[in-house]
Amino acid sequence: MRRAPVLTFTKNGIYCPAGDFYIDPWRPVERALITHGHADHARSGHRRYLATDLAGPVMQHRLGKIDLDAVKYGQTRQIGDATVSFHPAGHVPGSAQIKVEVSGEIWVVSGDYKTENDGLSDPFEPVACHSFITECTFGMPVFDWQPQAAVMAQINDWWANNAAEGRTSVLGAYALGKAQRLLVHLNPDIGPILSHTAIAKTNDILDRQSILTNNSIQVTANLDVKNLPGALVLAPPSALGSAWLRRFGPVSEAVVSGWMRLRGVRRRRNAERGFVLSDHADWKGLLQAVRATGAENIYTTHGYTDVFSRYLNEIGYHAQTVKTEFTGETLEQDQAP
Amino acid sequence: MKTFTALFAQLDETTKTSYKISYLSNYFQVADPMDKLWTIALFSGRRPKRAVTTTQLRQWAAERANIPLWLFEDCYRVVGDLAEALALILPPAQQTSDRSLSDWIVWLRALHALPSDQRKPQIISAWDQLPVQQCFLFNKLITGGFRIGVSQRLMTRALAQATGQDAATLAHRLMGNWTPDTTTWAELIESDSPATDLSRPYPFYLANGLEARGNHTLETGPDVDVDQEADPAAAQLGPCQDWRAEWKWDGIRGQIILRDGNVFVWSRGEELITDRFPEFTKLASLLPDSTVLDGELLAWKSGRPMPFNALQKRIGRKTVPKKLRDDAPVILMAYDLLEHQGRDIRLQPYDQRRAHLTTLFATLPDTCPLRLSQGLDFKTWGDLASMRAGARAAGTEGVMIKRHDSAYGVGRKKGDWWKWKLDPLTIDAVMIYAQAGHGRRATLYSDFTFALWQGEDLVPFTKAYSGLTDAELAEISKWVRKNTLQRFGPVRQVTPHHVFEIAFEGLHESPRHKSGVALRFPRMRRWRHDKVVRQANTLDDLKEMLSRYG
Numbered sequence: 031m032r033r034a035p036v037l038t039f040t041k042n043g044i045y046c047p048a049g050d051f052y053i054d055p056w057r058p059v060e061r062a063l064i065t066h067g068h069a070d071h072a073r074s075g076h077r078r079y080l081a082t083d084l085a086g087p088v089m090q091h092r093l094g095k096i097d098l099d100a101v102k103y104g105q106t107r108q109i110g111d112a113t114v115s116f117h118p119a120g121h122v123p124g125s126a127q128i129k130v131e132v133s134g135e136i137w138v139v140s141g142d143y144k145t146e147n148d149g150l151s152d153p154f155e156p157v158a159c160h161s162f163i164t165e166c167t168f169g170m171p172v173f174d175w176q177p178q179a180a181v182m183a184q185i186n187d188w189w190a191n192n193a194a195e196g197r198t199s200v201l202g203a204y205a206l207g208k209a210q211r212l213l214v215h216l217n218p219d220i221g222p223i224l225s226h227t228a229i230a231k232t233n234d235i236l237d238r239q240s241i242l243t244n245n246s247i248q249v250t251a252n253l254d255v256k257n258l259p260g261a262l263v264l265a266p267p268s269a270l271g272s273a274w275l276r277r278f279g280p281v282s283e284a285v286v287s288g289w290m291r292l293r294g295v296r297r298r299r300n301a302e303r304g305f306v307l308s309d310h311a312d313w314k315g316l317l318q319a320v321r322a323t324g325a326e327n328i329y330t331t332h333g334y335t336d337v338f339s340r341y342l343n344e345i346g347y348h349a350q351t352v353k354t355e356f357t358g359e360t361l362e363q364d365q366a367p
Numbered sequence: 368m369k370t371f372t373a374l375f376a377q378l379d380e381t382t383k384t385s386y387k388i389s390y391l392s393n394y395f396q397v398a399d400p401m402d403k404l405w406t407i408a409l410f411s412g413r414r415p416k417r418a419v420t421t422t423q424l425r426q427w428a429a430e431r432a433n434i435p436l437w438l439f440e441d442c443y444r445v446v447g448d449l450a451e452a453l454a455l456i457l458p459p460a461q462q463t464s465d466r467s468l469s470d471w472i473v474w475l476r477a478l479h480a481l482p483s484d485q486r487k488p489q490i491i492s493a494w495d496q497l498p499v500q501q502c503f504l505f506n507k508l509i510t511g512g513f514r515i516g517v518s519q520r521l522m523t524r525a526l527a528q529a530t531g532q533d534a535a536t537l538a539h540r541l542m543g544n545w546t547p548d549t550t551t552w553a554e555l556i557e558s559d560s561p562a563t564d565l566s567r568p569y570p571f572y573l574a575n576g577l578e579a580r581g582n583h584t585l586e587t588g589p590d591v592d593v594d595q596e597a598d599p600a601a602a603q604l605g606p607c608q609d610w611r612a613e614w615k616w617d618g619i620r621g622q623i624i625l626r627d628g629n630v631f632v633w634s635r636g637e638e639l640i641t642d643r644f645p646e647f648t649k650l651a652s653l654l655p656d657s658t659v660l661d662g663e664l665l666a667w668k669s670g671r672p673m674p675f676n677a678l679q680k681r682i683g684r685k686t687v688p689k690k691l692r693d694d695a696p697v698i699l700m701a702y703d704l705l706e707h708q709g710r711d712i713r714l715q716p717y718d719q720r721r722a723h724l725t726t727l728f729a730t731l732p733d734t735c736p737l738r739l740s741q742g743l744d745f746k747t748w749g750d751l752a753s754m755r756a757g758a759r760a761a762g763t764e765g766v767m768i769k770r771h772d773s774a775y776g777v778g779r780k781k782g783d784w785w786k787w788k789l790d791p792l793t794i795d796a797v798m799i800y801a802q803a804g805h806g807r808r809a810t811l812y813s814d815f816t817f818a819l820w821q822g823e824d825l826v827p828f829t830k831a832y833s834g835l836t837d838a839e840l841a842e843i844s845k846w847v848r849k850n851t852l853q854r855f856g857p858v859r860q861v862t863p864h865h866v867f868e869i870a871f872e873g874l875h876e877s878p879r880h881k882s883g884v885a886l887r888f889p890r891m892r893r894w895r896h897d898k899v900v901r902q903a904n905t906l907d908d909l910k911e912m913l914s915r916y917g
Contacts, residue, residue, distance in 0.1 A: 171434055172442045172455035291455065293379070294447045294809045298837075302380045337441050344435065 036112070036130055036137040037163070039329075039352050044139060044163065048132040049112030051080075053139050063114065065141025066125035067092060067206055080107070082116045084152075085124030087235045088206060103152060119143035120154030121309050122207030123241045129157050137161040138323060142332070144308065145315035146178055150211045150242065156322030163329040163352065164320060167310045168288055169338030175288070175312040182215040185305055188284065190220050193260030198278040202267040202285040202301070205229045207309050209264045210242050212286065221260030224249050226274075229264050255279075271300060288312070320347070368501045370398055371406065371468040375504060378515050387517065391525035400552035401469035407555075408547050410522055411637075414511040418478035419486055421510060424453055427487055431494065432456040444857055447809025450506035457494050457502060464496040469547075475508060519570075520778045530556060535570075535777045543567035544639050568622045568633040569659060569705045569713065570777040574767060574784035577601060599752040601768060601787055611717065611771055612743040612751055614763040615786055616700050617675055617873070618665035619682065623699055624706075625650060625658045632664075643684060644697050646736040653735050654727065659706035661775075662740065666695040672762040674875045674917070675887055701728075702740040702767075705775060713775035720775065751787075758789050759916055764872060765789045791870035792912060795895055797825055797903045798865045801847045802858045804832070812844040812859070815891070817869055819882070820905040825863055828882035828909065834870070834891035843894075866898040867891045874909070875917050882906055884913055 038045050043055035051061040058075035065071050065081075067088040072081075074093045081089060083100040090098060101107055103126065106115045111133070116126035121142040128139045138159040147153040175181075185201070192199045203209045209229040216223055223246040225233055230248035237244040246264065247253065255261065255278055263278060270283050285301040288308025296304035311319060320328055320342065328349040330339040335351040342349035377390040395403055408414075429439040439456060446452040466474065474493070478486050497505050507513055523541065527534040540555060543564050577600045604610060620635035630650050632641045641647070644664070666677035677695040681687065704724040705713050712720055721742075728739045743766060745751040755766045765788035773783035796817035804813035814832050818825035835843065843865070853860040870892035877885035 170442050170445055171432060171438065172446055172452065174455070174459075292446055292809070293451055297379075298808070298810070300382065302382075334441075334445075337438065341435075341438060 033133070033135075036132045036135050036161070037139070044352075046109075046112050046130055046132075049109035049114065049130070051109055051112075051114075052076075053128055053130075054141065061109075063128055064089065065119065065128060065139065066122055068122070068142065071141065080114075082124045082126050084239065084241065085126070087239055088124065088232060091231065091235055117157050118152035118155050120145065120148065120151050123151045123210070123236055123239075125151060125207075127155075127157055129159065135160055137163065138325075140164045140319070142167070142310055143319065144311045145318055146175070148178060148211050148214075148309070150214050151207070154319070156319060159323050159325050161327040161329065162320060162323045162325035163331060164316065164338075165310065165332040166316055166330050166335060166338040167333035168308065168312050169316055169330070169334035171313045173288060173291055173308075173312045174314065175306060175308060178215070178307065181305055181307045182212075185212070185215075185284075185286070185307075186217045186220060188282070188303060188305075189216070189262050192282045193221050196259070197280045197282045198255070198260075199262040200270065200275060200278070200281050200283045201262065201264055201305075202270040202283065203229075203264055203287075204309075205266050206232050208286060208307070209233070210236055211307075211309070212264060213242065213244070213246060216262065218245055221262060222247060222258045224253075224255075224258070224261050224263045226263070226265040226269055228266050267299075368464070368466060368468055368471055368497070368504065370394070371402060372501045372504055374398075374406070375515065376500060378517060382516070384521060387521055388525045388528060391517070391522065392528040395526055395529035399467060399469065401547070402467055404547045404550070404552045404555065405469050405472055407522065407526075407541065409508075409513050410515075410517045411519060411541065412511075413546060415472050415475050415508060416479070417509060417511075418475060419490060419509065421449060423487070424449070424490070424506070424509065427490060428453045428457055428494070431491055432458060444803070445809065447803075447805045450510045451503050453506045454499050454503035457499075460494075460496055460498050460502070462496040463498070464493075471505060472508060472547075526556065532556075538570040538777045539567070542570055542637060565626045565629060566624060566631040566633075566639065568624060568631075568637070569661075569711075569775075571620060571622070571635050571661070572703075572776045572784060573779040574769075574786040575779060575781050577603075577768070577785045577787040596749060596752045596756065599748040601751060601785070602748045604748075604768065604785065607745065607748050607751070609771055611721070611769050612745060612754075612766050613702060613740045613769075614743070614758065614761060615765040615767045615788060616663035616665055616672065616740065617762070617764045618663040618672065618678055618700070621662060621664040621699060622705070623647060623650065623660045623662070623701075625654055625656055628656065634664075640682075643681060643687060645687060645692070646697050647699070650735070650737070653731060655708065657706060657709035658727070659704070660699060660701045660724075660737070661703040661705055662699045662701035662737075664697055665700050667698040667700075667738070668696065672700075675873060676875050676877075676885065696736070698736045698738055700738050700740045703775060716772040716774070717769055718771050755787060755789065791872055791892070792874070792916065793868050793870045793892060794819070794904045794909060794912070795866050795898060795902065796828070796869050797863045797900050798843075798861065798867060799825055799827060799863055800858050800860055801843075808840070810844075811840045812847040813840055815867075817867065818863070819909055820903060821907075826882050826906050828880065828884060828906065829869060829871075829886045829889045831867075831869060831889045831891050835894070839894060863900050866895040866900060866903050868893040868895055873916065874913055876913065882909065884909055884917075 034047050042052055042057045042059055044053040051063055052059045053063045054065055054071040055062050056073055061078045062076035063080045067085050072089050079096050079098045081100060083102055086098055086100045101116055103116055103118055106113050113131045115129045117129060119125040119127045119141050121144055125141060127141055130137045136159040138157045142165050143154050145154050189199045203212055205228045225246040225248055233244040233246060236242040267285060275281055283301060284303035284305055285299055286305045286307050288310055289295045290304025291306045326348055328342050328347050329352045331352040339349040339351045374394045378387055425439055429436045442456055443449060443452040478489060493505060494502060523534045523538045526537050543566060622633045624631040628651055630647050632644050632647055634640050666673040673695060681695055681697055704720050707723050743754055758765050768785040768787055770783040796819055798815050799818045800816035801812040802814040803809060804811055816827050816830050818827045847859060847861055850862045851859040852862060869889050871886040871889040873887040874884055
């Protein structure tokens, strides 16, 4: 008799029949295992949630009162006939790959991940498996990241230069992950660092968890920005070019995102500067991660799925695209920072 | 290449004109003269002759990056710019190079002398020593098309700032068919008497569009319901006695130069097109030497303009067979005189230039391929509005309004010349295919195919690319992704659901189109959220328009 697959792809998302649970489902379900707190992965409306202890507080902040159970990285949990465990994905603090084992067969759902150590999140750990479901937001060889140190140096130079010329620097960065990663690497000797409220809330949560030392000032209505020359403001990308920025006087705006690798995207966002820094793996990172799992079967999801799976097939893997309801290229969805 | 790359990065990272001018001006003060000359050439669309094909570049880069060609093609589709896609997939440079921009151009030209099989290792060795930005610009030298928002006008302003010369004089110096081989920085920009270039045209003076009064904004779209005869937009211009009017001819703008017994014909795109219009060679014996006319090239028969597509057939041909010349004879509808008896008279008042022009025309025979664009006689703006309403019947696109005492300016300077075009023709059509754009729009669906009803079928009849706001483009792109029925390469067939009002300037019969009709300058005027697909127009409606206006 043919055994049922460990994980299947349903209209609600990735499903495990042996344990009767879903991973990052997009419709309300009984039991959801969540890789990380970004809105396209952690949705509201599920009856029970399971995530890492590190991801928990942000999820509770974003989703309100939820029935949340937490595990540590590497800790195993038996759910029905499945054994599950969460392993660092290096994407944002608390982000995980989820390993599911049923009768000796191992599948891993990558969630979002990057292979470079960002100095904030627990670094990505390859997990050996038979089948690997991988994201591929940047699954094209044009996406080739420079080392983090080089990009951070560019950002600090840009900031110092703006400060010297009397302009406030504004960095558009995603509120969970990217903004805090920048906080870790910005050079506070250049000037004060300010955070938009949406980012400040997350900073505080991570600070309370001792993941981050929040050395930034929250921008409130009565903050006197005139007394803070040479400041750098961390703001969600949507705040760029908005009236909210007027209080800072002359500004230089920049976007920090992997998409900034493409000149056309940068110009379309009307960003003067684009810094190429992503919390997702680049092309080489994706290939390296796939190789490190030792998996034979690769399922591609989230991103350039067709391209990436076609290439994997050409180099000897058995790869296929996960057909999901949301087939749009993530480029247009700003949640892929 | 480093200095030029730094300039490019500066220009590319700002949208503010004042910054661009100061970056360019600084560059023009410090860069090497040969580099400066090439910079002007490149930014005005000139580039070195291509020594390798873009197909070769794609193959070699894919090979060097160790990826299959299909993967490179997919990358190109996402990036939207070939030079950039090549630079992004190539492995990072292992060495560096101190070659300047002009050194690299000399190097590229030397490739021509090499047998073709030796060009590949040369190009690859270049790629290996250029960091990604420099590599992108190096590829641009080969593929062409430096689109970074540096207009001719902006460049002349920067040059004026850098050299202390008058911008209009510089604009004139930059015209014509010079290349960095035929001139030098000193000769082109700095010398007191620029080397006599017999064919050098004057910069064209361009008119601004006259908009109907009211709340015309991007969000609300054009005010389509203003009655122009009751409330003419032209009334904004003040007393009508100060203004002259003539038809707005629907051809291509051209300048005809007679100097030293030669005839030169220039298009507005600064292309020398003399050979395509042999009609004009006889002007040398009909008009006095040292005369420069500005006007509209038109296909002309039986005393009236032929539809634009007749002229289009002529524009594309470098040599003209006799039959084509007989089918679509071309004239210049002259409306201004820029050089008269060897003198540049652009600063004389309009009325005076027109008087000279009229005198010149007094003695011309009917067989001469020139017509004088007649002034329209009007006492009130309301009169002119009525004439404008008859423009389509006269085979024109509206009226031009020019101030009686205006000089002939440079570029599009607001105030003295206005075009008051007819409202376009419009039809409501259904979107059926979508394709991603290029460059800035590479990630958006911006090229659409539209269809009209024929019974129960939707027949495609036109494409359109412009007219939507960025917000609308983002919205429709998102919709396209979720409502794709089928993909044909980069083209997506979508559910027939959205109705758009398509505006166009004219239409003509075309056996090459499935619908049998081709539109002139089609664009999306409004997204008709208020209409369902069944309410779109029919092909019969379009054919009816063809019989009336075609």
